[in-house]
Amino acid sequence: MTRMWLPFPESNENNAEHIVIFAKILIPGRGDPIPNAAVGILIKDGSISYVGSQSKLPQALQSTLPTNVSYLLPGLWDCHTHFAGTLQAEFSAFVETHPAACGAAVTRGFYDTLMAGFTSVRDVGSFAIEAYSAVKAGLILGPTVFGSGGAIGITGGSCDGVKLPPDWMYGRQGVQHQNQWPGISTLVLADGVDECRRAVRLQIRRGASCIKVVTTGGVMSTADNPEYRQYSDAELKAIIDEATLQGRSVAAHAHGKAGIMASIKLGARTIEHGSYLDEEAAELMREKGVTLVSTRHIVEAGLNRLDHMPPETSAKMVAVAEKHLNAYQIAVRTGVKIALGTDICSSDPKENISHGNNGHELVWAVKKAGMTPLGAIEAATANSAETLGLQAPKKGIIKEGWDADMIALDVNPLENIEVLAKPDNIKYVWQGGKQVKSPQASHWPPPISKTNGWSGTDKHACVGCQISGL
Template sequence: MSDATVIVDGHRISYAGPRDSAPEGERPNVSVPVVMPGLWDCHVHFAGVREGASTQEMMLTPAPLATARAVKDAETLLRSGFTSVRDLGGYGVHLAAAVAEGTALGPSIYSANKVISQTGGHSDAHRLPYQSVSDPCRANGMQILADGVDECLKATRLQLREGARVIKVCTSGGVVSELDDPYHRQFSDAELRAIVEEAGRADRAVAAHCHGKKGVLAAVAAGCTTIEHGSQIDEETAAAIKESGAILVPTRTIFAALHANLTMMPPHWRPKVARLAEEHLTSMRVALSAGVPMAAGSDLGLSVPGTPLSFGRNGAEFGHLVAAGMTPLEAIEAGTAAAPLTLGPQAPKTGVLAEGYDADIIALTANPIADISVLARPELISHVWRQGKSVKQEGAHTTAHRGAVDEL
């Protein structure tokens, strides 16, 4: 729409449509070339690490220091156009409270708190003594170990007790952990069902970290809401995901960043990254062809600027989605309208410019439909409003007069 107008009333949108049909009123009038819903990143980690994203580093970094670093990361995300994020393992539950009360500047944060892992699994810190990582109530780190149904129930309840808005579980091995294999399945059917059912009683979605086919199918069978990564998806697996109603969050950004910098990675990462990177792209294309719903997520989480894994580069995910076969508009939908669904029953009313929705809005100096890479360039995002409040405004021309509308 070439002459669109959005009117904000408090933290909600009260009108979105043609300017000629907008209601009369006296209010500030901001004119910008392009306006769209605020972006979502459905997979980040407010882990507060600087030296590397290893599980050991996360465990050894003091929680107060990590959380302090994450405050800056949250601000960077917001100024990059991301008004909502899912923190799938990190200190986001505490950061969310600081943002909500106005102490810190950041997006709306829906955090899983600690990632649930089996002993020896993806989120276990394999090089550290078991006694130092197995305490479920320790402050440092973003993982909790659980074995057997009872411990899985307790681990889930502990995350809810901390204020988790989503539950994260590892159903396969991973890349940044040392001893496990990404293609090996983790947790039994009974353990996964216990986690999903307990989360469901609290209306929480469950996000499943899974690379290999067996882990993906186990997550789907257990009723997980989202499949994170999905590196080994064939036609059979894609059909199962689609039938279950689960959403794939492919996180291509992290794969591309790691593969492009393979020689800089720790030795035990390299063969995993090299093996997964190409297969992951093929899996994305198979899933797209099968009509599997997708949401955008980057898996970034390094608290130091200027690296391929740093916050602020999250918008690169949109370009990767297009490279995998989405149209620019479909990629944008994956990071706006479709993204809240990754929270299941707790999905907020955001991601769309429509009456009654949260006033999470961004303005740009260029059109991402014509060039999707615009979303990966924070300097081209001139304005950000989160819940109706201006949090970024570069070179704005604002007036107030009778009959004016918020022309964003």
């Protein structure tokens, strides 16, 4: 279906103070659905001013013509994604693609993610922080990005391109001064306590809202084992302690049980993947209040594209897949808190691991892991926002005083969760109270006006501007 392209409305012709939405069913993100619901939005700051029954709509909102929708939800979150800006989901592409090419590709990924109903993301290893400055400036559309900067890992581990010369790798990904832009990459190499602390500080310097550490081998990497630990207790403690000092939560990539247990004990807020999680690990996660971000979509998609992977990677994918699903089911069955993330990393829209396919994660949560549709929606909204700890915004719940990030559908996702997997089913998207998608139009690009464009703060927060002296 061809959709008309329109810019944002450039003026508030009626000088309205509010937006009103009437919903047949409101699914608030946490709590029971509300029938015949109304939501009021305060235009001046994009916050929610009223949530309740249509019959009890405050007088101040009664003169506002409502937008009528069938099913209203909070904007969804993908809390494990990578806006790496590569067309190939291959390790070499992550380190060899020029940052300018990555940034150009990310603009498409940002847009596709937002149109799929994902109004916020937690990015755990990419150039998303830098690219997001263009969204904040109003130049492009995209989700609100809460990024980790680069994922921090060891030499010879899951973050290291071991087939590339080590001096070249450290020149691109190291934290010392031989790197032209130390710490500014999708993947960051750090060894020893001092480098680990510096790596965290460099990510916070570039604007990280959270910190990502790789504590075991990976699947997409070629030379390590997902079950084996990476980082000593001293190094991992240094990373988590340094992040905690700066109010950042830590996302720990951990497939193997040893890495899972160490990450939980030392203070990580989330376990990413958790492929070899068992009942003992699940019990410790519940005790410590640690959240699992399983990333099932990358596994399901990977099993359908084994012929696109190097042999060593495809073998690991097959070996991990069943263990991963079993671990996910254990976590759901035993009451571990779940947040949803896809591990999507490709900017090629022809790929099923590209941005815009994020909604499949809710399908796997229900169809594979055994969550209820309502539970999966909470995991993709309220729970996902809470993975940011002290940095968590007022997003993920349709609640008075919170940000008006919302989506609307014609089909009830509580009866058919698969509706969320297709972006065309997302009829409306509001972000901070602004309507960025409707059945009539997708709004791209936003107009340049005195209310957007590069601000002094954004300009000088951009690494490119720092280097060029702008």
